[in-house]
Amino acid sequence: MRTRLKELRARHGLNQTELAKRARISRQTVSLIEREEYIPSLLIAKRFAKIFDEPIEEIFIFDEEEL
Amino acid sequence: MKYALKLLLYAAGGFIVAYTVMFTDILNQINLDSRWLNMTVFVLAIITVVLSIIGYFQLKGTAKDEDMDEDLREQYKYRKFSDLSLATHSSIILSFLAMGLGVISEMPLWFVISSLVLFCLSFAFQIFTSKLPKQLYPERNLPEISDARYADKLLAVSDDGERHVMLNGLYKAFASTSALLFMSLVILMVYSVATGNAQIIGMLLIGSILLISNAQYVLSIRNKG
Numbered sequence: 001m002r003t004r005l006k007e008l009r010a011r012h013g014l015n016q017t018e019l020a021k022r023a024r025i026s027r028q029t030v031s032l033i034e035r036e037e038y039i040p041s042l043l044i045a046k047r048f049a050k051i052f053d054e055p056i057e058e059i060f061i062f063d064e065e066e067l
Numbered sequence: 068m069k070y071a072l073k074l075l076l077y078a079a080g081g082f083i084v085a086y087t088v089m090f091t092d093i094l095n096q097i098n099l100d101s102r103w104l105n106m107t108v109f110v111l112a113i114i115t116v117v118l119s120i121i122g123y124f125q126l127k128g129t130a131k132d133e134d135m136d137e138d139l140r141e142q143y144k145y146r147k148f149s150d151l152s153l154a155t156h157s158s159i160i161l162s163f164l165a166m167g168l169g170v171i172s173e174m175p176l177w178f179v180i181s182s183l184v185l186f187c188l189s190f191a192f193q194i195f196t197s198k199l200p201k202q203l204y205p206e207r208n209l210p211e212i213s214d215a216r217y218a219d220k221l222l223a224v225s226d227d228g229e230r231h232v233m234l235n236g237l238y239k240a241f242a243s244t245s246a247l248l249f250m251s252l253v254i255l256m257v258y259s260v261a262t263g264n265a266q267i268i269g270m271l272l273i274g275s276i277l278l279i280s281n282a283q284y285v286l287s288i289r290n291k292g
Contacts, residue, residue: 017137027141029228038231 002061006034008052023047077246081253085261101172112185115158119192122151126199132193145204148196155196158189159191211229248273 005033009019015036020027032038039060040048049056108242126147136162162185169179209288222230254274255266 015136015138017141025226026229027193028145028232029226032153032231033140038228041227044227 001036001039001063001066002058003033003036005030005048008048008054008059009034012052019026019051021050073242073246077250078253081250082257084250085254085257101168102174104180105165105168105172105174108161108168109182109185112158112161112165112182112189115154115161116185116188116192118154119151119158119189119196122147122154123192123195123199126151126203148199148203151196153200155189155193159186161191162186162189241280245277245281248277252277 009016012018014022016027016030020030023030023044024047029038029040030043033044045056045060048059051060126144129135129144129147162182166179166182166186168174169182194212198207200207201211207225210217210224210238214220222233225233252270255270255273259265259267259270
């Protein structure tokens with residue numbers, strides 16, 4: 001899985017701590033997701049989608065063989 | 068299977084280490100004086116206590132530093148707290164070891180008293196350090212360290228990512244602790260046979276710890292299926 005989280009965060013002028021506060025998670029979790037070391041839960045993914053006003057599949061991109 | 072192979076590998080490692088030390092007489096060849104060993108442990112205990120004290124005050128200062136970039140400050144706090152925890156844990160073990168070795172090998176009184184002072188300092192800074200997260204993250208509802216259900220409450224206030232990091236770390240620590248204890252069991256067994264100085268209490272203690280910790284782990288996961 002790849003993620004555009006870092007790119008979207010920069011586009012919205014948010015740092016990791018601010019994004020973490022808005023998504024009600026820790027900064028460590030934002031950092032883990034950005035480094036693609038952890039796949040977030042559906043609830044967290046949905047919160048990101050709401051913050052950036054983007055569909056989940058535009059933030060988290062899966063390869064065909066992963067699905 | 069992988070775990071069993073790893074245990075066998077550690078057992079073989081333990082046997083080779085013990086055999087080499089016992090039968091090549093390395094200890095006598097390098098003329099190892101127990102005073103040097105005691106002093107080395109003592110110096111390491113001093114270093115870790117000093118690192119704990121410096122780390123503690125550095126971290127307290129950072130919590131108030133508003134000029135630093137927010138993300139960098141959060142990252143710095145997290146890493147510094149991890150380093151501090153490592154230093155305080157190490158200082159407790161090393162100062163206790165120095166004290167024990169000092170008493171057993173009849174070191175001078177100043178050595179034993181200094182080790183005791185180091186141990187008390189380590190213990191105090193361990194308590195101060197355990198209270199730091201509440202000061203570093205006042206917005207989070209972190210449990211008190213004295214809370215009887217501290218572990219449960221800490222897991223409850225942690226999010227998925229933090230639990231993922233803790234799980235990885237704890238599992239690696241559990242696996243390596245089991246393997247290293249098994250290796251120690253083999254070393255003690257070979258040492259006992261080779262020197263005639265039976266380490267039965269140590270072997271029984273290590274065996275009991277291995278049995279209890281493995282049973283605790285397996286029993287805690289078996290009912291979750």
